[in-house]
Ligand code: GLV
Ligand code: MN
């Protein structure tokens with residue numbers, strides 16, 4: 001590792017990084033130490049402004065694209081060179097924690113500050129990106145910002161998505177964009193020479209193995225669907241079963257069929273129904289309509305393809321009384337990260353004397369989309385008992401700083417290639 005990379009890595013300020021997590025955690029704070037900062041909400045806007053206020057104190061330039069991805073750039077010596085990018089997201093789950101996403105943004109920003117303080121120059125610019133709507137908890141699907149940035153789906157495809165209250169994404173996006181007029185407009189698909197995302201592991205492997213750093217080798221495959229079941233509302237006390245078109249009853253049958261489909265004694269397959277909207281949602285009315293989400297994951301490309309293809313026919317067969325509409329909303333094949341970028345991360349980890357292991361990600365990340373357009377890998381740090389998407393999510397200041405140090409060194413190495 002270059003001497004200047006080590007010097008900058010050691011300037012990562014554990015206290016400053018921790019303090020910034022605490023400040024961000026106040027925005028959308030919920031009981032139990034958690035955070036509810038939905039994408040494109042007023043809390044998201046406050047977090048964006050806070051991040052940009054920190055950037056304004058440095059000589060960094062600020063950009064934003066039409067889906068609201070924010071970019072903070074530290075200049076390189078070669079003005080024409082494509083940047084090395086790093087970052088993650090600032091939105092959270094409705095009952096999320098203080099680290100999922102925001103850590104990758106704050107660690108990236110800490111890396112830029114450490115480089116400034118070490119007086120480092122890099123050939124390529126380095127950019128921190130805060131991706132819009134990684135979680136998909138309010139507007140489906142997840143990883144929306146990176147999906148649109150990389151051209152995997154056009155912006156027009158997602159503008160009409162609505163949240164549970166009927167708010168249309170394009171309106172929430174317009175409000176969010178209007179709140180940061182100082183950011184320069186930037187095109188989608190701007191070139192990147194590499195991408196590293198830092199994140200808490202969101203699982204127990206690092207903690208159990210007593211390792212500080214995870215060198216992440218890839219992300220498992222993921223399929224999302226919306227299933228809409230349409231029947232007829234009726235009186236709960238008077239309508240005989242034979243005359244009902246009960247959307248809840250059929251939804252339960254579909255979910256049972258999918259549970260059987262995804263049954264896996266090895267516990268590798270993941271199947272979740274996490275969102276359910278029932279209409280009219282009244283105890284004494286038969287439900288006329290149910291919309292629910294399906295999330296299925298598996299690391300093997302053939303297996304996830306087979307499971308994904310089985311969803312619609314199985315849902316149609318399981319429903320006995322109602323109309324069924326199945327809409328795929330996300331199709332992510334498993335991704336394998338770039339060996340050279342993972343190698344730089346591993347080298348930096350070793351040279352900073354940190355215990356590490358290689359592992360694959362069970363959770364999805366914007367790095368999946370970035371890996372399709374530039375050499376990409378990820379760094380994980382442990383989180384307490386592997387708990388995530390939960391208010392109790394926790395990580396130590398020392399581990400967060402260690403991840404930021406590895407990131408700083410690896411970014412400098414890549415930005416000088
Ligand atoms: C991201 O939050 C995911 O669902 O894996
Ligand atoms: Mn995340």
Ligand code: MN
Pocket residue numbers: 093100135389
């Ligand atoms: Mn998440």
